Amino acid sequence: MLDIRFIRENTALVKEALQNRNSTIDIDALLQLENSRRGLQQQADELRSRRNIISEEIGMMKRLQLKPDYNTDMVKDKTAEVNEIAEALKEAEDKLKSVEEKIASVTMIIPNIPHATVPVGKDETCNVEMRKWGEPRLFDFQPLNHWDIARALDIIDFDRAAKIAGARFAIMKGYGARLERALMNFMLDHNGARGYKEVLPPILVNRESMTGTGQLPKFAEELFRIADPEFYLVPTAEVPVTNIHAGEILKEDELPIYYTAYTPCFRREAGSYGKDTRGLIRQHQFNKVELVKFVKPEHSYDELEGLTADAEDILRQLGLPYRVMLLCTGDIGFSASKTYDIEVWLPGQTRYREISSCSNFEDFQARRAKIRFKRTDKKGTEFVHTLNGSGLAIGRTVAAIIENYQQKDGSITIPQVLRTYMGADVIK
RNA sequence: GGAGAGGUGGCCGAGCGGUCGAAGGCAGCCGCCUGCUAAGCGGUUGUGGGGGUAAUACUCCACCCAGGGUUCGAAUCCCUGCCUCUCCGCCA
Known part of the structure; x- marks a missing residue:
């Protein structure tokens, strides 16, 4: 959420940002509403x-009531007067409330302003490659898709998962399950060693939490919802973890705060029916380890670089080639000011695929979730900046390992750093 | 699931329907005093919004879990929801 005062004072900039994001929200109409809101509030x-x-005068008179010469009419007059005021007040309050609701319905769906370093562009073709690491392996045989390899080794069962739940689910079996668990532990240990505190949050959350991080109200169709009682399944650990400090006023010396969390993630994937129908790339349920930061505003862009580097290091440790893309204004997410996507090389698809998305939200989420901090020597409070990134999406990492480490005989070599976690060097 | 208790400022804790943004204590900050330390004395310390100012000052409104209601007036009364705690039952 943007500060309405910021919108008022930087109208041109906001309009331009919205245009670059292909958004069509009517800012002038919003500002008119805000004007009438202020008038009504004054009233x-x-x-x-x-x-x-x-009312205070009436109170005073009532206390004098004990005396015999007390004038009852005065109280009656005052009461009549205040009743008139009450009526006018009720009317003003109702109007105010309705205007406030209208304003909220608009401000809640205004996306964040892209940072000045974000390239302007209409869609993902305008994203900018920042760097590349690792050389895609040269195969002396035709590399296969991970689902074919996994099926042959009987480590992932998509068919029976479909029987149990439906399309876009998987059963991990044997070393497949083991690999998933090894990655989870490896990533949590890796992040923990880099200063992130491990947390294991709820994966059902309430509406307020979903609103705080920006999934609601705009993206309800992406979420799985439990009707009664109302809960939402988290699409990413970003939601519960960022909301850990919702409504709080942190002390300056508590910042920065770093968390890492493993959670399953649940996504409807509405509108992506034809896409990635096979394999682990696009599932309704997948595992992910997330990185979340709460920082002071003046540090947030350095922190974004650091967070991205932390996620990248996991891929380096695993020996998986990747590249880092800076998302353009047309491709960046709703709540983010700046986002780097890390894309891993998939030999089966001979292309890079997103495996992590690292974003600085500046105060966008903090304002929604009311996450503030107080500087030691200053009065008043400020919003913190929040950041998060996958570190990493586990299902896609499994796919990448299977495809990059496949051998001619159909086996899979296990990356060195995972061997103690796996208790095996190879899956065959 | 049944029965009960409760949610007040950074923390503890009082609060009769009006004089309560809220006693008192602790902690914090600023002074004073005491040759050090401890104690003592005085003052001060919340959040959001509006107006105002170059910025302060100043001023108005709201906030005692949340949302409704009663009332001229609600932290105080009523209703609903959320959360916490105790006991019983049930399940892990």
Whole structure:
């Protein structure tokens, strides 16, 4: 959420940002609403002030009531007067409330302003490659897709998962399950060693949490929802972990705060029916280890570089070639100011695929979730900046390992760093 | 699932329907005093919004879990929800 005052004072900039994001929100209409909101608030405040004064007078008179010469009519007059005020106040309050609701319905769906370093562009073709690491392996045989390899080794069962749940689910079996668990532990240990505190949060959350990080109200169709009682399945650990500090005022010396969390993630994948129908790339349920930071505003862009480097290091440790893409204005997510996608090389698809997305949200989520901090020597509070990134998506990492480490005989070599976690060097 | 208790400021804790943004204590900050330390004395310390200012000052409104209601007036009364705690039952 943007600060309405910021919108008021930087209207041109906001409009330009929205245009670059292919958004069509009417800012002028919003500002008109905001104007009338302020007028109504003044009106209501004024009425309340008068009411409070008269009510106090009535109180004083009532105390004098004990005396015989007390004038009853005065109380009656005052009461009549205050009743008139109350009526006008009610009207003003109702109007105010309705205007506030209208304003909220708009501000909640205004996307974040892209950072100045974000390239302007209409879609993903305008994203900019920042760097590349590792050389895609040269195969002396035709490399296979991970689902074919996994099926042959009987380590992933998509068919029976479909029977149990439906399309876009998988059963990990034997060393497949073991690999999934090894990656989870490896990633959590890796992140822990880099200063992230491990947390294991709820994966069902309430509406407020989903609103705080920006999934709601705009992206309800992406979420699995439990109707009664109302809960949402998290699409990413970003939601519960960022909301850990919702509504809090942190002390300056508590910052920065780094968390890492493993959670399953649940996504409807509505509107992607034809895409990635086979394999682990696009599942309704997948595992992910997430990195989340709460930082002071002046550090957030350095922190974004650091967070991205932390995620990249996991791929380096695993020996998986990747590249880092800077997303353009047309491709960046709703809540983010700046995002790097890390894409891993998949030999079976002979292309890079997103495996991590690292974003700085600046104060966008903090304002929604009311996450503030207080500087030691200053009065008042400020919003923190929040960041997060996958470190990493486990299902896609499994796919990448299977495809990059496949051997001619159909076996899979296990990356060195995972061998103690796996208790095996090879899957065959 | 049944029965009960409770949610007040950074923390503890009081609060009769009006004089309560809220006693008192602790902690913090600023002074004073005491040859050190401890104690003592005085003052001060919340959040959001509006107006105002170059910025302060100043001023108005709201906030005692949340949302409704009663009332001239609600932290205080009523209703609903959420959360916490105790006991019983049930399940792990």
